Amino acid sequence: MAQMTTNTKDERLVRVGLLRRIFQVPEMGAVVGLIGVVIIFMLSPARENLFLKVPIPAIGRVLDNSADIGVMAVAISMLMIAGEFDLSIGFMTGSTGMIVGILSAVYGWPLAISMPLALIFALSVGFFNGIMRIRTGLPSFVITLGTMFVLRSANFAVTRSVTGNIRVPYIDRVPGYDLMNAIFSYRLSIGGAQFYITLIWWFAFTAFFTWFMLRTRWGSWIFASGGEPAAAKSVGVPVERVKVALFMFVHACAWISGMAVIFRLRSATASQGEFLQFTVLVAAVTGGNRMTGGYGSVIGASLGALIFGLTKTGIVAAFWDSDWFFAFLGVMLLLAIVLNLILRTQAEYIGTTAMGEEETDEEWLEKTPVLQGQDDGKGNPEND
Amino acid sequence: MTENGKKNGAAPLIEARNVTKLFGRIIALNDVSFDVYPGEVTCLLGDNGAGKSTLIKLFSGVYQPDDGEILFEGQPVQFHSPRDARAFGIATVYQDLALVPMLSVWRNFFLGSEPEKRLGPLRRYDIDFAKQTVLEEMGKMGIDIRDPGQEVGSMSGGERQSLAIARAIYFGAKVLILDEPTASLGVKQSGTVLRFVAEARQRDIGIIFITHNPSHADVVGDTFTILKRGRVFGTWRREETSLADLIQGMSGQAELESLKHEIDRITQRSQLN
Numbered sequence: 001m002a003q004m005t006t007n008t009k010d011e012r013l014v015r016v017g018l019l020r021r022i023f024q025v026p027e028m029g030a031v032v033g034l035i036g037v038v039i040i041f042m043l044s045p046a047r048e049n050l051f052l053k054v055p056i057p058a059i060g061r062v063l064d065n066s067a068d069i070g071v072m073a074v075a076i077s078m079l080m081i082a083g084e085f086d087l088s089i090g091f092m093t094g095s096t097g098m099i100v101g102i103l104s105a106v107y108g109w110p111l112a113i114s115m116p117l118a119l120i121f122a123l124s125v126g127f128f129n130g131i132m133r134i135r136t137g138l139p140s141f142v143i144t145l146g147t148m149f150v151l152r153s154a155n156f157a158v159t160r161s162v163t164g165n166i167r168v169p170y171i172d173r174v175p176g177y178d179l180m181n182a183i184f185s186y187r188l189s190i191g192g193a194q195f196y197i198t199l200i201w202w203f204a205f206t207a208f209f210t211w212f213m214l215r216t217r218w219g220s221w222i223f224a225s226g227g228e229p230a231a232a233k234s235v236g237v238p239v240e241r242v243k244v245a246l247f248m249f250v251h252a253c254a255w256i257s258g259m260a261v262i263f264r265l266r267s268a269t270a271s272q273g274e275f276l277q278f279t280v281l282v283a284a285v286t287g288g289n290r291m292t293g294g295y296g297s298v299i300g301a302s303l304g305a306l307i308f309g310l311t312k313t314g315i316v317a318a319f320w321d322s323d324w325f326f327a328f329l330g331v332m333l334l335l336a337i338v339l340n341l342i343l344r345t346q347a348e349y350i351g352t353t354a355m356g357e358e359e360t361d362e363e364w365l366e367k368t369p370v371l372q373g374q375d376d377g378k379g380n381p382e383n384d
Numbered sequence: 385m386t387e388n389g390k391k392n393g394a395a396p397l398i399e400a401r402n403v404t405k406l407f408g409r410i411i412a413l414n415d416v417s418f419d420v421y422p423g424e425v426t427c428l429l430g431d432n433g434a435g436k437s438t439l440i441k442l443f444s445g446v447y448q449p450d451d452g453e454i455l456f457e458g459q460p461v462q463f464h465s466p467r468d469a470r471a472f473g474i475a476t477v478y479q480d481l482a483l484v485p486m487l488s489v490w491r492n493f494f495l496g497s498e499p500e501k502r503l504g505p506l507r508r509y510d511i512d513f514a515k516q517t518v519l520e521e522m523g524k525m526g527i528d529i530r531d532p533g534q535e536v537g538s539m540s541g542g543e544r545q546s547l548a549i550a551r552a553i554y555f556g557a558k559v560l561i562l563d564e565p566t567a568s569l570g571v572k573q574s575g576t577v578l579r580f581v582a583e584a585r586q587r588d589i590g591i592i593f594i595t596h597n598p599s600h601a602d603v604v605g606d607t608f609t610i611l612k613r614g615r616v617f618g619t620w621r622r623e624e625t626s627l628a629d630l631i632q633g634m635s636g637q638a639e640l641e642s643l644k645h646e647i648d649r650i651t652q653r654s655q656l657n
Contacts, residue, residue, distance in 0.1 A: 220491050220509065223484070228486075231483055
């Protein structure tokens with residue numbers, strides 16, 4: 001590897017080994033995790049081996065499970081890169097579903113009115129969260145925790161008072177259902193595997209917002225708003241506008257997610273979205289997005305969503321007790337955080353090499369304490 | 385400086401005329417006058433609390449004078465905010481540099497003023513232009529940015545300081561205020577910055593260079609003003625002064641002497657023990 005990098009075209013480039021360049025990619029942790037999860041389920045002694053016996057339908061199931069959280073994982077990773085988080089987006093998928101369900105299925109309003117109203121509601125809550133965050137300076141966790149509880153209660157209370165139940169059925173009897181169903185939860189069949197159209201939404205979101213983050217000025221602003229807000233502000237980045245816009249954006253994505261659920265299930269449920277804010281958080285963090293902002297990737301979040309889909313499908317297929325799903329998720333989150341921390345620490349050792357000098361992977365590994373293990377006791381204080 | 389021919393007769397780019405600034409009962413600046421000429425480095429020296437920061441904040445629009453006036457190109461001006469001052473081409477590079485360490489060099493350089501290209505209904509960041517410009521602008525000032533894609537966090541302190549200065553110049557600074565750019569740097573990195581300052585002078589920019597360090601001032605300065613306890617202790621042109629004078633002016637010979645005695649005493653005491 002050392003030889004490969006000595007022959008770079010520009011002699012002024014800081015030459016670093018290939019291994020280290022791979023380590024610097026934020027999605028690295030997610031790739032490792034993905035391989036790990038696939039191996040676990042391949043080795044698991046299940047009668048229906050997920051990937052060997054039934055590959056095609058299994059892929060469909062995995063991708064559907066991933067796509068269910070994919071769009072929101074993309075959105076939340078952007079909010080996280082800007083240094084914020086929103087706990088209320090899970091129940092927002094329920095709220096938007098209930099608004100459409102109650103207005104259209106119970107009171108008979110056309111979808112053309114109820115759906116935009118639900119979107120406006122979602123955007124308003126996002127705007128409220130954002131403005132509260134900016135005006136009070138309180139952590140977004142605290143503010144959105146408040147919003148989350150209010151939404152949760154409202155979903156149950158309003159639904160029960162209108163229907164006497166916590167469900168709104170018969171959404172498929174509303175005029176215009178077929179068209180909306182085609183947009184939000186159409187069933188596609190490609191080569192024996194069946195998918196919901198949500199998958200296309202997810203892929204399109206991942207592709208577009210990867211471009212958006214890396215190739216537009218808004219992308220730079222989002223990274224800067226999370227990385228060093230004061231510096232960003234002083235050079236003219238509208239940090240507050242960026243953050244509020246992102247809060248509104250994640251709620252708009254919760255609306256998309258909420259619509260997909262009610263059209264697919266043909267009913268709305270008040271409990272919809274419980275834990276969703278946490279599963280998308282797991283996906284985003286697994287994908288290398290930093291809780292503290294300024295660093296991360298949309299593709300990483302989508303890979304995280306894929307790991308989530310694999311796990312969810314794999315646990316059922318491997319006949320493991322699905323009660324353990326959340327434990328698996330929790331362990332995965334912690335592993336991902338530690339892995340990403342190690343990878344990032346390693347990558348940051350680039351700063352300790354003098355400019356213009358070459359450092360091979362071998363030298364780098366020698367210098368960095370984390371990969372070596374902590375057992376030599378002496379540490380490497382001269383590198384700190 | 386003589387090649388600029390602006391030393392004598394030319395109007396100051398920006399000047400403070402008899403300004404006074406009060407903070408409650410504290411007189412931060414008392415009847416201070418200070419001129420900056422284009423193509424010159426005006427060094428502002430003084431100990432902590434001498435009023436250096438207050439004076440530059442009058443120029444950069446953070447504060448407004450309580451008495452006296454600020455003139456820009458001979459005209460009295462009032463800066464109500466840093467934005468006003470920036471509109472006149474007065475750029476301040478503070479010690480925090482306003483850089484985002486986790487972003488690349490080219491993203492930082494254009495942060496907040498990104499060049500864009502149309503792409504159908506969308507606009508995309510003109511990355512090629514940004515990278516090329518950073519290479520050129522830093523190159524013109526004698527700094528080789530090896531890879532514009534490297535994170536600013538991986539640059540040395542001197543390179544970061546230079547990047548912040550280059551950015552201010554590129555975006556049209558006429559007056560460049562450098563707030564202790566060499567304060568936290570080592571000898572070699574200070575050299576990088578000082579060379580950079582000298583390059584900037586060649587572009588007819590008026591530079592205010594704030595420092596504690598008389599030897600750094602001596603290397604690049606054309607004019608030296610020493611502030612003491614909110615007043616101008618003195619202003620000298622380069623040919624009228626020397627490094628020794630500057631050191632003496634900043635600290636006062638008597639103070640240095642007494643400091644020396646004190647240190648000798650401490651040393652002796654520790655030797656006795």
